Amino acid sequence: MEIEEMRKKIQELNDGEAKSLLFQIFLRMNLLKETEYSREQFLHDVENIYKTIDHVANKKSELKKEESFKRVHILFGASPAGSLKVALKKMRTKEEKxxxxxxxxxxxxxWKLHETPGEESRFDWIKTVMNAELEEFQDYKQQFQNTVHQIMSIPEDVPIILWVAENAHEQTGLRYVLHLLKNKPNEIQVLNTTELYAEHFHQPDIIYTVLHTGEIPPEKLQVIYAxxxxxxxxxxQERENLEQEWLSLAENKKTLRIWRDGRIKCVDVDYFDQFIITKAKELQIKRQHKGEADEFMKSARIIGEVLGYLEQYVGDSFLEYRLRKLIEKDIFEVEGSLKAMRFYSVRLKR
Structure with a gap:
């Protein structure tokens, strides 16, 4: 690091941070004189202090950049967020978060997700029901809470754009976020990606409806946004209506939602079970023609088949959870370990 650059980084420190780091250096100088603390260890520790100054200054610099954004985009899913970041980069848009x-x-x-008991209830469900490692769960929990905090911290003069397709996942998320923002006067725009994709990319000879925003590639998100x-x-009034819809959803304790006739509908958790069984039967019929009817099928093969025909967006993890429930009900036989989808195969019981 250049001397002038280091000088600037030190100037970024507040009095408490500077005094703490200086004390750490003096403490080690005293240890060097009065104990068996070696010069090598002293140099190693000073180097770490040097790195700490660099890290703290960089964090402060990043926070300053964060505070300068002029627009915030909120999406539901890592995939659509990643695609939008690529699109904004291509548009050379640097002040949008x-x-x-x-x-x-x-x-x-x-249920009550906007309150601590509801948040904990959801975390408990995710941890016990979904087939995820503890480390993955901790990452999920931390990311959820960080996102809520970032949304609540958006300055009141910054416009907000919410990107949502016509599915229960993004539409529920939209209503939840609008409730989080209920006391903020920010300008809020909602981009319906299902409608906008059809408007900008309709082809008379191709019937295609965007099921979720993650299906749209960056170059097309760029066109939609521009x-x-x-x-x-x-x-x-529209905000208040959507916020009220959230409060109604947050009173319901069912754990599955679908999108039907332009509205979110809460349904029983086993809603897709028969569809999974039907698709498994169809796969087995196909395998009969190949002489493979009695063989076990990879669970991922069945889940993929269901996803390919399902007109709702619930994700493969939930469908795999329901497949495990059907195994528990003795509808499917299993071969392998249920620890993760890739470890087991199934077949319908005769």
């Missing part, structure tokens, strides 16, 4: 939840809001309890900046903002 992208926030996203990794969550799947069509599944799991959303041509949608003039879309009308949510009115106060």
């Amino acid at each position: 992208v926030l996203s939840f990794w969550d799947m809001f069509s599944i799991g309890p959303v 041509q949608s900046k003039s879309n009308s903002l949510l009115s106060q």
Whole structure:
């Protein structure tokens, strides 16, 4: 690090941080004189202090950049958020921030999710029901809480754009976020990616409906955003209506939601079970023609088949959870370990 650059980084430190680091150096100088603390260890520790100054200054610099953004985008899923970041980069848009939840809001309890008991209830469900490692769960929990904090910390003069397709996952997320923002006067715009994709990329000879925003590649998100900046903002009445819809959802204790006739509907957790069984039967019929009818099928093969035909967006993890429930009910036989989808195969019981 250049001397002048180091000088600037030190100037970024407040009095408490500077005094603490100086004390650490003096403490080690005293240890060097009065104990068996070696010069090598002293140099090693000073180097770490040097790195700490660099790290703290860089963090402060990043926070300053964060505070300078002029628009915030909120999406539901890592995939659409990543695609939008690529699109914004291509547009050379540097002062727009992208926030996203990794969550799947069509599944799991959303009862009182805007309050601590509801949040903990959802975390407990995710931890016990979904087939995930503890480390993955901790990452999920931390990311969820960080995103909520970032949304609540958006300055009141910064416009917000919410990207949502017509599915229970993103539409539930939309209503949850609007409730989080209920006391903020920010301008809020909602981009309906299902409608906008059809508007900008409709081809008469191809029937295609965007199921979720993550299906749209960056170059098409770029077009949608560039041509949608003039879309009308949510009115106060529209915001209040959506916030009220959230409060209704947050009173329901069911753990599965679907999108039907332009609305979110809460359904029983076994709603897709018969569809899974039907697709498994169809696969086995196909395998009969190949002489493979009695063989076990990889669980991922069945889940993939269900996803390919399902007109709802719930994700493979939830469908795999339901497959495990069908195994428990003795509808499927299993071969292998249920620790993760890749470790086991199934077949319908005769």
